[in-house]
Amino acid sequence: LGDRVEVRVEAVNMDERKIDFSLISSERAPRNVGKTAREKAKKGDAGKKGGKRRQVGKKVNFEPDSAFRGEKKPKPKAAKKDARKAKKPSVKTQKIAAATKAKRAAKKKVAE
Numbered sequence: 001l002g003d004r005v006e007v008r009v010e011a012v013n014m015d016e017r018k019i020d021f022s023l024i025s026s027e028r029a030p031r032n033v034g035k036t037a038r039e040k041a042k043k044g045d046a047g048k049k050g051g052k053r054r055q056v057g058k059k060v061n062f063e064p065d066s067a068f069r070g071e072k073k074p075k076p077k078a079a080k081k082d083a084r085k086a087k088k089p090s091v092k093t094q095k096i097a098a099a100t101k102a103k104r105a106a107k108k109k110v111a112e
Contacts, residue, residue, distance in 0.1 A: 002029035 004027040011020040089097070 003027060004029070
C-alpha cells in the first residue's frame with residue numbers, strides 16, 4: 001500500500017461493471033516513513049513540560065435544554081377522534097371493489 005503505479009485502461013465492460021487495467025510502471029514507496037511509537041514517546045516526554053492545564057475551579061455556564069422548552073400542554077384527545085373521520089374511497093377504488101364483488105358473485109353462482 002502506498003506505492004505509486006501507472007496503469008493503462010485495457011477494457012471496460014459496462015454490463016458486468018468491470019475495468020481491465022495493465023500495469024505500465026510502479027515505484028516502491030519508502031518504508032518506515034511515518035513516526036514510530038518509540039519516536040513519538042521520546043518527543044512527547046520532552047515537549048510536554050509546559051502543556052496546557054485544565055481549569056478545574058471554573059464553573060461552566062450550563063442550563064438544561066428543558067429551560068428553553070416550553071411546558072407541555074395536555075392535548076385534547078376527544079377532538080382528534082372527531083377530526084379523523086373515515087375518508088370516502090376514491091372512484092378508482094370503488095370501481096375495483098365493484099369488479100371484485102361481481103367476480104365473486106359470478107364464482108358463487110358457478111359453484112352452486
